[in-house]
Amino acid sequence: MDSRYDFKLSEEKIYKLWEEADAFNPDSVLKLRQNDADNPDSVLKLRQADAFNPDSKIELQKDKNNQPNKGTAVATGNKFSIVLPPPNANDPLHVGHAMYVVEDVMIRYHRMLGDDTLWIPGTDHAGIETQFVFEKKLKKEGKSRFNFDRKSLYQMIWQYVQENSEVAVDQLKKLGFSLDWSRFKFTLDEDIVAEVLETFQSLYRDGLIYRDFKLVNYCTKCGTSYSELEVDHVERIDPLYTIQYGPLQVSTVRPETIFGDVAIAVNPNDPRYKEYVGKHLEVEFPWGKKTMIVIADEYVDPKFGTGAVKVTPYHDANDFQMWETHKNEIIEQPIPVIDTSGKIINSPDKYNNLGVVNAREAVLKDYKSYKTAEGKSLLISVNEKYTHSVGTCYRCGRLIEPLPLPQFFIKVADDKINLVQNALNALDTNETKIFGAGREKILRHWLNNLKDWNISRQITWGISIPVWYKTDGNEENIIVNFLDKENQYQTGLLSDWLKTYSLEEIKQNIQSISANISVPYSVSVNEPTDGNYIQESDTFDTWFSSSQWPIVTLKTNNKSDFERFYPLSVMETGYDILPFWVMRMMMLGIYMTNKSPFENVYLHGLIRDEKGKKMSKSKGNVINPIEVKSEFGADALRMALIIRSTPGQDKSVGKPDFKAMRNLTNKTWNAARFIIMMTEEPHDKTVTENSPLDQEFDQKLNDIIVEVTQHFSNLKVGLAAEVVYNEFWHWFCDICIEKSKDGDVSLKKLSYGLITFLKLLHPFMPFVTETIWQELLEKKVVKNKLLIVSDWPTPVS
RNA sequence: GAACUUGUAGCUCAGUUGGUUAGAGCGCUUCGUUGACAUCGAAGAGGUCAGAGGUUCGAGUCCUCUCAAGUUCACCA
Numbered sequence: 001m002d003s004r005y006d007f008k009l010s011e012e013k014i015y016k017l018w019e020e021a022d023a024f025n026p027d028s029v030l031k032l033r034q035n036d037a038d039n040p041d042s043v044l045k046l047r048q049a050d051a052f053n054p055d056s057k058i059e060l061q062k063d064k065n066n067q068p069n070k071g072t073a074v075a076t077g078n079k080f081s082i083v084l085p086p087p088n089a090n091d092p093l094h095v096g097h098a099m100y101v102v103e104d105v106m107i108r109y110h111r112m113l114g115d116d117t118l119w120i121p122g123t124d125h126a127g128i129e130t131q132f133v134f135e136k137k138l139k140k141e142g143k144s145r146f147n148f149d150r151k152s153l154y155q156m157i158w159q160y161v162q163e164n165s166e167v168a169v170d171q172l173k174k175l176g177f178s179l180d181w182s183r184f185k186f187t188l189d190e191d192i193v194a195e196v197l198e199t200f201q202s203l204y205r206d207g208l209i210y211r212d213f214k215l216v217n218y219c220t221k222c223g224t225s226y227s228e229l230e231v232d233h234v235e236r237i238d239p240l241y242t243i244q245y246g247p248l249q250v251s252t253v254r255p256e257t258i259f260g261d262v263a264i265a266v267n268p269n270d271p272r273y274k275e276y277v278g279k280h281l282e283v284e285f286p287w288g289k290k291t292m293i294v295i296a297d298e299y300v301d302p303k304f305g306t307g308a309v310k311v312t313p314y315h316d317a318n319d320f321q322m323w324e325t326h327k328n329e330i331i332e333q334p335i336p337v338i339d340t341s342g343k344i345i346n347s348p349d350k351y352n353n354l355g356v357v358n359a360r361e362a363v364l365k366d367y368k369s370y371k372t373a374e375g376k377s378l379l380i381s382v383n384e385k386y387t388h389s390v391g392t393c394y395r396c397g398r399l400i401e402p403l404p405l406p407q408f409f410i411k412v413a414d415d416k417i418n419l420v421q422n423a424l425n426a427l428d429t430n431e432t433k434i435f436g437a438g439r440e441k442i443l444r445h446w447l448n449n450l451k452d453w454n455i456s457r458q459i460t461w462g463i464s465i466p467v468w469y470k471t472d473g474n475e476e477n478i479i480v481n482f483l484d485k486e487n488q489y490q491t492g493l494l495s496d497w498l499k500t501y502s503l504e505e506i507k508q509n510i511q512s513i514s515a516n517i518s519v520p521y522s523v524s525v526n527e528p529t530d531g532n533y534i535q536e537s538d539t540f541d542t543w544f545s546s547s548q549w550p551i552v553t554l555k556t557n558n559k560s561d562f563e564r565f566y567p568l569s570v571m572e573t574g575y576d577i578l579p580f581w582v583m584r585m586m587m588l589g590i591y592m593t594n595k596s597p598f599e600n601v602y603l604h605g606l607i608r609d610e611k612g613k614k615m616s617k618s619k620g621n622v623i624n625p626i627e628v629k630s631e632f633g634a635d636a637l638r639m640a641l642i643i644r645s646t647p648g649q650d651k652s653v654g655k656p657d658f659k660a661m662r663n664l665t666n667k668t669w670n671a672a673r674f675i676i677m678m679t680e681e682p683h684d685k686t687v688t689e690n691s692p693l694d695q696e697f698d699q700k701l702n703d704i705i706v707e708v709t710q711h712f713s714n715l716k717v718g719l720a721a722e723v724v725y726n727e728f729w730h731w732f733c734d735i736c737i738e739k740s741k742d743g744d745v746s747l748k749k750l751s752y753g754l755i756t757f758l759k760l761l762h763p764f765m766p767f768v769t770e771t772i773w774q775e776l777l778e779k780k781v782v783k784n785k786l787l788i789v790s791d792w793p794t795p796v797s
Numbered sequence: 798g799a800a801c802u803u804g805u806a807g808c809u810c811a812g813u814u815g816g817u818u819a820g821a822g823c824g825c826u827u828c829g830u831u832g833a834c835a836u837c838g839a840a841g842a843g844g845u846c847a848g849a850g851g852u853u854c855g856a857g858u859c860c861u862c863u864c865a866a867g868u869u870c871a872c873c874a
Binding site (some may be wrong): 001003004005146222233240242251252253254265300301304305306307308309310311312316318319386387388389390438439441442445446449532550608610611612632640643644646648649650651652653654656657659660661662663664665666667669670671672674675676678683707710711714716718719722725727730733734737738 | 801808823834837839861869872
């Protein structure tokens with residue numbers, strides 16, 4: 001053995017060794033162990049050194065007690081299952097993904113324990129993210145999504161993702177993850193999609209799906225709507241304009257929405273405005289006059305501004321709410337005055353087609369120059385330093401535009417089937433336990449305040465919603481966007497285009513459609529045959545399919561997998577996607593199976609740099625796990641991430657940590673090297689057995705095994721790592737090996753200790769420990785062919 | 798406005814159901830090492846565990862309050 005451990009020589013080789021043995025597949029593991037026991041080379045043909053092997057010791061004891069020798073494999077009869085949170089198929093891994101090492105550590109421990117252990121890999125199509133990246137690529141080529149019909153665009157993105165999908169998988173392997181690759185799934189695999197569509201239909205049958213014309217959060221840059229959770233609220237300073245509004249005055253930061261106003265609202269108890277309530281007032285604008293009713297609503301705060309609010313139902317969520325409440329009083333019908341591209345519509349000609357920012361300036365300019373017949377200005381005052389918070393797109397950072405669109409929603413708290421309540425119950429009964437500093441309370445808070453979930457996304461890369469609109473008789477209520485015979489983008493009413501194109505031609509080249517809320521639809525995977533239909537062009541929110549991941553991955557693999565491994569033992573992920581993913585997995589999981597999809601949720605913290613600062617590209621402190629791996633080895637990276645980590649708490653790591661753990665791999669290597677050397681050529685003072693401190697040694701080692709095992713079973717992997725590290729280095733190496741040089745600890749105990757520590761260290765540092773194991777195997781010090789499937793140490797009396 | 802988390806050595810963090818002299822890595826001081834490892838070893842300095850009060854035989858750990866930092870949510874005409 002070399003005096004230094006060179007991870008570059010072994011990592012790839014060792015991973016291959018495991019893969020070729022099929023050691024990650026629960027269907028093979030038991031066989032592997034049993035086969036090994038049947039191997040004549042490994043049964044009781046012991047050299048002297050083999051007596052040091054705890055495996056053979058147990059066996060010898062068993063033989064003594066006249067028990068049948070079944071080999072070393074101990075099946076506990078328990079199962080242990082995890083599904084990897086699927087990384088984006090076309091993105092390289094970042095440190096967050098490297099934190100999945102927590103899962104590998106748990107998986108390796110349980111596999112060695114003898115549990116029926118499964119870890120399923122997969123990748124996510126990441127609808128919006130991926131389409132966005134792809135569109136950027138198109139832009140570089142001078143094209144956009146409007147140059148392609150739906151089908152072609154989908155095919156192109158599929159191709160693009162395929163080309164890149166090896167990257168993530170390859171990197172997961174580089175980190176040593178013992179995922180069962182034979183069960184790999186992609187969120188757009190046919191069988192997965194079929195399951196997801198079935199869930200949607202089932203939800204629809206149960207009355208939990210509805211289509212509604214509501215204000216949704218729309219990003220005009222990304223061209224799609226979002227759910228409430230995907231909106232980031234940020235503080236901004238904007239001017240607040242107070243304008244004359246008939247006899248009253250109102251304030252607004254968005255004068256460009258004024259064209260969509262339908263009423264004025266005041267607080268019912270405000271003495272200043274009591275006389276106006278219910279009255280129709282004439283309001284003068286620079287572009288004309290309009291009559292509007294005054295309504296009374298508790299929502300209006302009399303202390304804010306003038307205490308009177310203009311009501312713009314289609315471009316403000318609160319106004320929409322007030323309009324719904326007072327629908328019957330308000331005569332004026334609301335109309336959208338901003339479209340999905342962020343341009344003004346349905347307004348005086350001079351403003352139409354302006355973007356919202358330009359429109360605002362234009363409106364203000366006209367207000368400033370306009371004088372009433374009495375010579376007064378309509379612009380009363382401007383507060384330049386008004387602080388408020390606005391919704392922005394979590395991805396591109398642009399302002400979110402509340403727009404009225406017909407979308408599909410999931411009822412989260414239906415009277416009959418209450419998804420939220422079911423999830424809360426699972427928490428109450430401890431069916432699912434949350435590990436992560438106070439995150440359970442946060443999860444409950446989310447659940448208690450959850451709104452219905454908008455699952456429609458106006459993008460192509462995803463699973464199409466299985467909804468068909470009847471075109472017969474509804475041609476005037478459906479807008480189609482498609483490519484004409486010259487491959488030019490066209491938009492307009494279906495009724496108009498049917499004059500020059502057949503419905504089939506339009507459907508073939510469709511980009512998107514927009515059906516009025518009144519158009520009847522049917523829910524089915526295939527096109528209905530009782531007339532002419534056109535399919536909804538929206539796709540599901542990616543989280544809708546991700547939320548079914550634990551179930552659909554198990555159901556689409558081996559038939560028995562679902563029975564065998566559901567619910568998952570652990571769901572491990574970052575706390576940042578608790579509401580997006582974990583919460584929804586619980587809601588849909590319980591809906592689909594009547595069981596919470598996982599017993600434990602382990603939430604790892606964010607990885608920060610060595611100074612505790614958040615990583616960001618602009619700061620240049622981003623750690624690339626693959627770079628760290630090539631410099632220090634996968635084992636060092638893994639150990640550095642896991643040691644002393646606590647669920648729910650952020651973790652700082654940096655070069656000093658990687659270096660320290662790289663040293664640990666080397667220390668392990670050298671401890672093994674020393675013991676092998678001593679076994680082969682003992683020194684003068686070396687004692688092979690019965691040294692004065694041997695009994696003490698056994699006691700201490702037993703204590704360590706018990707302590708580490710306890711930490712594992714309590715999901716305290718960070719602590720387990722710390723204990724193993726300290727005891728291995730500062731007790732086993734610094735004390736025991738040193739004392740053995742004076743004959744105070746016997747070689748027999750050292751060998752036993754080494755093998756035990758290799759096992760205890762293996763979940764954290766699989767490569768170096770397996771590499772050493774292979775050396776020991778060659779020298780017949782150990783018997784099991786692979787450390788990865790050898791038995792977890794038990795205290796020996 | 799509210800909730801949650803955090804405050805332990807110079808820095809980054811552990812501390813398992815409350816139990817002797819509070820731990821690790823990095824950094825620092827002194828010394829050692831010609832046969833496991835300088836990617837090493839030994840010895841050491843450095844902490845009234847944010848502050849105050851309480852429960853207890855006993856509190857870093859449980860409770861209350863105060864201060865500070867961070868995260869998130871809600872409102873915002």
